[in-house]
Amino acid sequence: MKYLVLFLIIISCGTSQAKTIEIQSFIFPPYIMLNAQGRAEGIIIDLIDQSFAKLGVDADYQLSNWARAYAKVKTHQSQGLIPTMRTTDREQFFYYPDTAFLFLDQHLIATSSWSENSFSGDFSELDAYRIGKVRNVRISPSFDAALADKVFDVDKHNSVEGLVKSLLLGRLDMIATDSRQALLVATQEGKPHSLKLLKPALGQVPVYLAFSKEQVDEKFVEQFDQQLKQLLEQGALAQLEAKYLQ
Structure with missing residues (x-):
């Protein structure tokens, strides 16, 4: 006291x-x-x-x-x-x-060569791609609900660093994570312009x-x-x- x-x-x-x-x-x-x-x-x-x-x-x-x-x-x-x-x-x-x-901006992120610039919001479309996210991290209510309902599947990683590296190596088509964290990892890997944020954001926290x-x-x-x-x-x-x- x-x-x-x-x-x-x-x-x-x-x-x-x-x-x-x-x-x-x-x-x-x-x-x-x-x-x-x-x-x-x-x-x-x-x-x-x-x-x-x-x-x-x-x-x-x-x-x-x-x-x-x-x-x-x-x-x-x-x-x-x-x-x-x-x-x-x-x-x-x-x-x-x-x-x-x-605001933490949770985005679907692809490489800069990805043909699309946006995501329609239809999560069933993601079932055709290899999607990654960090284990136990919530992305947005709609994304999390669709994942729980098995509308699509994800590869789970232990860190944003591992997630981004897998994307850059072509092991994933897209990742769902905070945009600033992903951009930092890409910059540290010497590829600052290698990522494309698909709009709109999945969620903002x-x-x-x-x-x-x-x-x-x-x-x-x-x-x-x-x-x-x-x-x-x-x-x-x-x-x-x-x-x-x-």
């Missing part, structure tokens, strides 16, 4: 005094990564750092795995959690800013920074939201996509 009181006192003193918020996360390229110096970087990391800088706040990133990261913040042992979806059950533990960092209700004052969350919203309105996301994906 004394740590909570101290943190709230610091927050109430204004944004000019330096302070640190511990944020739990896991490796999630290109959103959350470690650079050669062992420091956290990535699209979401940069958005937080730029927003916090306006408030005189430092972020201390602790990277482990999703289960550990979620548990640490849910039990109020740490102040923030990234990336997370906003759900009714989680709102009893966390404050969420109104503004999401971005907003992701947030969640704050522990017992560790962070709600007024600070509102201040963070204002700074993040302003950054995004100024085009920060496009700039960071160019930085990490090209």
Whole structure:
């Protein structure tokens, strides 16, 4: 309790005094990564750092795995959690800013030589192709339902990296995954223009920074939201996509 009181006192003193918020996360390229110096970087990391800088706040990133990261913040042992979806059950533990960092764009992705640029939405068409996805990852309600009903079948991979490499090697015709992650892998493989995103997206998932209700004052969350919203309105996301994906 004394740590909570101290943190709230610091927050109430204004944004000019330096302070640190511990944020739990896991490796999630290109959103959350470690650079050669062992420091956290990535699209979401940069958005937080730029927003916090306006408030005189430092972020201390602790990277482990999703289960550990979620548990640490849910039990109020740490102040923030990234990336997370906003759900009714989680709102009893966390404050969420109104503004999401971005939307995870789940797409059907083929190689650049693929003749079509779009997907009709008729999942029965996919039964004629070799489709890949990451094991245990949800794509969209309609895609997942069609897969459960065995309208088509998929090859399951353990990572986006393996998924993209199989596509580039011609072992798959299409993959279903987050577009930015796939583009990063293709760039790392030296083939930045080798993928084609079939439109429209299968689904879009907003992701947030969640704050522990017992560790962070709600007024600070509102201040963070204002700074993040302003950054995004100024085009920060496009700039960071160019930085990490090209």
